[in-house]
Amino acid sequence: MKHRSMFIVGAAVGYVFGTRAGRERYEQIMRTSRRLAENPTVQETAGVLRAKGEEIAGAAKVKGGELADKAGHAVNQKLHKDSEYEDPRREPVS
Structure with missing residues (x-):
């Protein structure tokens, strides 16, 4: 104890x-x-890094959208390879 x-x-x-x-x-x-x-130097650096991050995020968003479109188009071509598939994004053939 x-x-x-x-x-x-x-x-x-x-x-x-x-x-x-x-x-x-x-x-x-x-x-x-x-x-x-x-500290003003720290605040300035943080602002620069924030702007650069937004720029990179915007570029990634655009690139991601482009890649998604390409992938979707490739999948549609594979699925409809033997059929009469028309891409809805293209102008109709007259």
């Missing part, structure tokens, strides 16, 4: 000291991160 109570007391003391040190360290990290986020 003596060992158990010593363990509980030790755990309680460790918890108290750990939470105090942990909170202080947390506050220090938060102050540093706020200063970093408010």
Whole structure:
């Protein structure tokens, strides 16, 4: 029983000291991160990266659409190889 109570007391003391040190360290990290986020150079770099990401996403969207159209056309050609299939995107033959 003596060992158990010593363990509980030790755990309680460790918890108290750990939470105090942990909170202080947390506050220090938060102050540093706020200063970093408010830095004009960091904000400018974030803006450039955001714009570049939007540009890349737009290009990927266009390319993906083109590839989807090509794939759909290829599938339709394979499915209707022997039939009289007309692509609805093409002008009708008169």
